[in-house]
Amino acid sequence: MAQLELTNITKSFGGTIAVQNFNLAIETGEFISFLGPSGCGKTTTLRMVAGFEIPTSGTVTLDGVDLTNLPPNKRNMGMVFQSYALFPNMTAAQNVGYGLKVAGKPKDEIDQRVDEMLELIQMRDFSRRYPNQLSGGQQQRLALARSLAIRPKVLLLDEPLSALDAKIRLELRQEIRRIQRQLGITTIYVTHDQEEAFSLSDRVVVMSRGLIQQVDTPIQIYNHPASDFVAEFVGHINLLPVEVAQAKEGLVRLGSQLIRAGQFEHLNGRPVRLAVRPEELKSGFAEGANNLTGKIESVTYLGAIVRVHVDVDGHLVSLEMFNERSLNIPAVGQPYQINFPVEACWLTNGEKE
Amino acid sequence: MKTQKKNTWAIFWAVLAMLYFFVPMLGTFIFSLRMKRGVLSFQAYQSVLADSRFLESFRYSATMGIITVLVSVLLLLPTVYWIYVKVPWMRPAMDIITILPFVVPVIVLVFGLIRTFGRPPFQLTLTTFGTDILMTAGYVIITMPYMYRAIDVGMRSMDVRTLTEAAQSLGSNWFQVLTQVILPNLRIAVLSGALICFATVMGELILADFLVRPALGSYMAGIGRSKAYEPAALAIISYGLTWVCLGLIQYFSRGSQEQQLTGR
Ligand SMILES: Nc1ncnc2c1ncn2[C@@H]1O[C@H](COP(=O)(O)OP(=O)(O)O)[C@@H](O)[C@H]1O
Numbered sequence: 001m002a003q004l005e006l007t008n009i010t011k012s013f014g015g016t017i018a019v020q021n022f023n024l025a026i027e028t029g030e031f032i033s034f035l036g037p038s039g040c041g042k043t044t045t046l047r048m049v050a051g052f053e054i055p056t057s058g059t060v061t062l063d064g065v066d067l068t069n070l071p072p073n074k075r076n077m078g079m080v081f082q083s084y085a086l087f088p089n090m091t092a093a094q095n096v097g098y099g100l101k102v103a104g105k106p107k108d109e110i111d112q113r114v115d116e117m118l119e120l121i122q123m124r125d126f127s128r129r130y131p132n133q134l135s136g137g138q139q140q141r142l143a144l145a146r147s148l149a150i151r152p153k154v155l156l157l158d159e160p161l162s163a164l165d166a167k168i169r170l171e172l173r174q175e176i177r178r179i180q181r182q183l184g185i186t187t188i189y190v191t192h193d194q195e196e197a198f199s200l201s202d203r204v205v206v207m208s209r210g211l212i213q214q215v216d217t218p219i220q221i222y223n224h225p226a227s228d229f230v231a232e233f234v235g236h237i238n239l240l241p242v243e244v245a246q247a248k249e250g251l252v253r254l255g256s257q258l259i260r261a262g263q264f265e266h267l268n269g270r271p272v273r274l275a276v277r278p279e280e281l282k283s284g285f286a287e288g289a290n291n292l293t294g295k296i297e298s299v300t301y302l303g304a305i306v307r308v309h310v311d312v313d314g315h316l317v318s319l320e321m322f323n324e325r326s327l328n329i330p331a332v333g334q335p336y337q338i339n340f341p342v343e344a345c346w347l348t349n350g351e352k353e
Numbered sequence: 354m355k356t357q358k359k360n361t362w363a364i365f366w367a368v369l370a371m372l373y374f375f376v377p378m379l380g381t382f383i384f385s386l387r388m389k390r391g392v393l394s395f396q397a398y399q400s401v402l403a404d405s406r407f408l409e410s411f412r413y414s415a416t417m418g419i420i421t422v423l424v425s426v427l428l429l430l431p432t433v434y435w436i437y438v439k440v441p442w443m444r445p446a447m448d449i450i451t452i453l454p455f456v457v458p459v460i461v462l463v464f465g466l467i468r469t470f471g472r473p474p475f476q477l478t479l480t481t482f483g484t485d486i487l488m489t490a491g492y493v494i495i496t497m498p499y500m501y502r503a504i505d506v507g508m509r510s511m512d513v514r515t516l517t518e519a520a521q522s523l524g525s526n527w528f529q530v531l532t533q534v535i536l537p538n539l540r541i542a543v544l545s546g547a548l549i550c551f552a553t554v555m556g557e558l559i560l561a562d563f564l565v566r567p568a569l570g571s572y573m574a575g576i577g578r579s580k581a582y583e584p585a586a587l588a589i590i591s592y593g594l595t596w597v598c599l600g601l602i603q604y605f606s607r608g609s610q611e612q613q614l615t616g617r
């Protein structure tokens with residue numbers, strides 16, 4: 001049985017529904033991310049797990065115990081906030097020890113545990129500093145240590161890295177993963193950053209408008225997105241308007257050019273779109289693959305990656321290639337041939353969001 | 354050249370302002386020393402301090418001041434906290450409600466209090482204790498704008514809601530959050546509010562006059578009507594008191610800055 005279960009959770013604020021029909025079972029020690037655009041209900045869901053919001057309907061159970069209506073101070077869950085929320089009147093050590101002090105633990109035990117936690121985040125030398133004497137990254141590490149000091153059953157993080165600059169964010173991301181693995185603590189991590197969610201998580205919950213779109217491993221979500229929303233939100237993707245050419249053969253037409261897209265009886269006769277990731281597209285001709293010809297529309301160097309837009313019969317197709325020395329891209333306006341494997345593309349009939 | 358010119362003007366205005374403030378004070382001070390004809394002496398001060406009614410009224414007002422501060426903090430701190438955490442949309446309404454004591458004249462407040470509590474069923478004016486309760490209530494209302502604003506500013510300088518949630522997730526109940534997390538970070542705000550409250554109560558005279566209690570304000574007004582030099586000495590004493598209050602605010606806020614080097 002799963003450790004933490006969210007069953008049929010719905011939450012509405014007045015008239016607006018923030019979260020709808022949320023079902024999720026989380027195993028002990030699992031690292032789960034809630035990923036989605038701003039306002040999709042990630043924070044609200046996390047706050048219901050923490051006890052700061054009561055679900056309009058549905059239940060939250062931990063180790064088989066229903067805690068839907070239990071106040072947050074009785075739940076034994078660690079929470080890390082985007083704004084750190086360290087207590088300004090306490091030193092680093094006092095912040096980390098606060099939860100144990102509230103629990104009435106003896107002083108020796110508190111001191112020892114605080115030491116241990118500061119060691120874990122490599123901040124022993126800073127134990128006497130006040131929060132405003134620490135950098136953002138140090139403050140957030142301290143907040144993490146503070147939430148873990150009480151040995152919570154679940155660790156909850158709400159966009160913990162969003163207030164930090166890129167380099168620190170990357171460092172701290174790895175540190176969070178290391179500590180989570182070391183302690184084996186069940187973790188829910190809220191983010192709108194796909195890279196963060198993918199690099200950290202065992203499983204990712206993609207949300208949109210209060211609804212779960214997909215729950216799966218990062219690789220599955222990237223390679224087999226459950227909907228156009230997921231496909232577009234996670235990484236980049238070409239969604240090209242195509243017409244059905246020969247349903248039995250699995251052939252569609254982009255402009256005047258034929259593309260083999262596999263079985264699609266379920267979409268027969270309807271307007272459909274072809275989905276293919278930009279990195280699956282290659283330049284040149286390849287036997288057995290889908291081959292298209294067009295004209296170079298634009299070339300953008302992003303560093304390691306070169307992005308090329310090709311005009312194929314009036315439709316823009318985007319390619320991403322590694323910026324290798326051998327790469328030889330013609331000038332804008334020149335004809336260009338591209339190809340991609342049949343297995344790399346799929347058809348959808350979803351509406352564009 | 355230009356900055357030098359600016360500096361000259363700045364100094365000019367500063368000196369002018371100082372003169373505006375200090376010349377009358379100096380005049381009052383010198384006048385208060387002239388009780389004995391021909392020589393400067395502290396006779397007027399001796400006369401004031403020797404008057405048992407002065408000490409009595411001082412003690413009375415100081416006691417009332419402390420009680421007012423305590424009641425005011427106990428009333429407003431949890432209220433403002435609750436508003437910040439649970440009903441933040443109430444804040445504009447609170448801003449208006451707490452400014453009402455400035456709008457309604459004290460005299461109106463006093464008549465309201467006497468009319469309501471001067472007769473059954475809520476008669477409080479029969480005993481001095483009952484009257485003192487009325488006094489405290491009146492003082493709490495009169496000083497509410499200061500205390501509310503002091504606490505409000507303190508709360509605004511920190512993220513009360515998130516701090517509360519952080520403390521709760523670490524196991525704190527509401528009382529622990531308020532006393533261990535919120536109050537320590539509001540120390541300066543509450544203290545400065547308390548000192549302003551205290552100073553206001555020390556100088557208030559209408560409430561005490563109408564409820565016939567021996568407050569310092571009424572005593573000073575009475576002296577002012579009947580004597581010449583003593584009121585000047587009293588004025589200087591109360592100036593001194595105000596400065597001591599301000600000094601205390603400064604002293605305590607410096608203490609906290611040493612503890613936490615920068616902003617918040
Ligand atoms: N306390 C609240 N009162 C009213 N609406 C809220 C409240 N909290 C969140 N919402 C609404 O619920 C939706 C989801 O919000 P949230 O969970 O914060 O999204 P996310 O964290 O994914 O950005 C939003 O439309 C937001 O406006």
Ligand SMILES: [Mg+2]
Pocket residue numbers: 039042043044
């Ligand atoms: Mg959020």
